[in-house]
Amino acid sequence: MELKNLFEQQPPYYEILLNSDVLKLGYSLLTKHSLNEKDGKSPANVNNLLKYNASYFSRRFHQYTGFTFVEYLNRCRTSLAAQMLLEAGIAVERIHTGIPEELMHIALYREFRPVTFDELIGQDHIVRILKNQIRTGNTSHAYLFSGTRGTGKTTTARILAKALNCTGEGEKPCGHCESCRSFAEGSFVDVIEMDAASHRGVNDIHEITDSVMYAPAAGNYKVYIIDEVHMLSNEAFNALLKTLEEPPEHVVFILATTEPQKVPATILSRCMKLDFRRVSEKLLVENMRAICEKKGIEAEQGTLSLIAVSADGSVRDSLSILEQCICPGEPLRRDDVAAVLGTAGVEPLLKLTDL
DSSP states (O other), X not given: OOGGGGGOSOOTTEEOOOSTXXXXXXXXXXXXXXXXXXXXXXXXXXXXXXXXXXXXHHHXXXXXXXXXXXXXXXXXXXXXXXXXXXXXXXXXXXXXOSSOGGGOOXXXXXXXXXXXXXXXXXXXXXXXXXXXXHHHTOOOSEEXXXXXXXXXXXXXXXXXXXXXXXXXXXXXXXXXXXXXXXXXXXXXXXXXXXXXXXXXXXXXXXXXXXXXXXXXXXSSXXXXXXXXXXXXXXXXXXXXXXXXXSOOTTEEEEEEESOGGGSOHHHHTTSEEEEEXXXXXXXXXXXXXXXXXXXXXXXXXXXXXXXXXXXXXXXXHHHHHHHHHOOTTSOBOHXXXXXXXXXXXXXXXXXXXXX
């Protein structure tokens, strides 16, 4: 079986010719990850690589990186993937992205997602704890982030993962080092996110426990972020227990949940639990006002407060409602917001007070 058959399932965002040149990329990655130093049987040149079958290459690549070859490429954005191909001497025939990036719509809560601890809203107690731990190098091996929706659990987990792998000087994450840049590009392979709502079985956890033994490919830590962890089955929780209690030194687990009461006590006792609070209406209004100023949107008095009340302490909900109410070229009116929310305007309330 030729090695190129391993690459028949291509990532969705680009297409290349399946020919012997693909082998050059495989050899380039073998060299990049120093597999030839760890494995005396690794090939010395591209021609020798032709003699190796797909199963051997796949097994060796996964053994030393923790990812299959296709998973590795899937974690790279289009620009980085194209760069890797060109560096390997492969001509990229066509970059396929569907819609040009400049024309793609990005939701407000994604466009203005915090990227540093200082940008987090309404979670000062958690920011203080995490920044102190990173500064002193006394971070925990496992965290449990709990709180209502839209309060920043997953965002904080990503910022913490980036800070743990930051190699810059001063406050972390710095946003300028190689690790921070690759994290921003979406190509940092040592942060693995899993949605427990759709991967809740014991086999999904076995994939994690089997891969924790491998050293990080690029950073200082391998960080596993498991969202909606309360959705895991009892068997999956039991399979995670031992690894969560005594993970390797280079591994950090970050669990996030909206229902901590459903997480077994055996899991809770092995994690540092941080509770995310609902964000105050004042902070939500200030955040939305800052975004409106950046977008050049004029908002009538009291409009943003009405959205903040409806958001019920959720930053994501407040920005989602704000985006629904925005009309390009027109100011944000209170009556329009009330119509979107299905609430009463000012006039009916004034009539009630006159009775």
